Amino acid sequence: MFLLLLGGVIGLFMSMVLFSLLSVFEQSINVGGLTNVIIAIATVVATAIHFDSQRKLRKDRVWDINKDLLLDLAFSLSEAIRATKIEIGNLRRNLRYDEEEEVNSNSFSDISKKIDYALNVYRPLMNNELVRCCENFQNEEQKIAKQVNSNVIGDEEAYEMLLKEYEVTYKAIQDFIFIISGVKNI
Known part of the structure; x- marks a missing residue:
């Protein structure tokens, strides 16, 4: 639980820094491309969670x-x-x-x-x-x-x-x- 909370805080901090840098340098964001990247990252995380839970279930x-x-x-x-x-x-x-x-x-x-x-x-x-x-x-x-x-x-x-x-x-x-x-x- 602590690691999940820590990951959420770090992710929020990193996204704030990224968006701040983009706005400071006046870069435009392609929302479609950003959405695809976020979906891909979420898929990788969900897959990792699934494999970890399967490993723990087998051990149990x-x-x-x-x-x-x-x-x-x-x-x-x-x-x-x-x-x-x-x-x-x-x-x-x-x-x-x-x-x-x-x-x-x-x-x-x-x-x-x-x-x-x-x-x-x-x-x-x-x-x-x-x-x-x-x-x-x-x-x-x-x-x-x-x-x-x-x-x-x-x-x-x-x-x-x-x-x-x-x-x-x-x-x-x-x-x-x-x-x-x-x-x-x-």
Whole structure:
């Protein structure tokens, strides 16, 4: 709104200066030619406004379609990050014979299913960076699981590697949500 008002004020000022200069130098104005120029400028402005509104509408549609999945995935990742930190703490406390904190085991299995669902169903509506990040997460998660199953790495190291992957994926999803939702940082 402010830019529209500013544009109107500048346009009014420029037209006053132009007409003043024309009257000072006693130039005649061809009204037909001036009318055609004004109509052409108005057409260009209307076209620019139309294309901008179409771009915003497309972005809004993509957000409306992705909103539920992205917010649910972000929540699940935050739960998995919290659960992973608790598990790391439990493993470190077990070394000192302290009590373990309870962890919801669904936090880990939900992530794999939701990321797989997002990649299989919503891939065309996600940007390339997010798709790459989710694919990388899946690959790394599988590698970590194989390494744990073959006793190449211990549980604590596996949880730390998973925590890193969760945080990277969570950051990518948050960035995509920020871009696609159109909400500015408060």
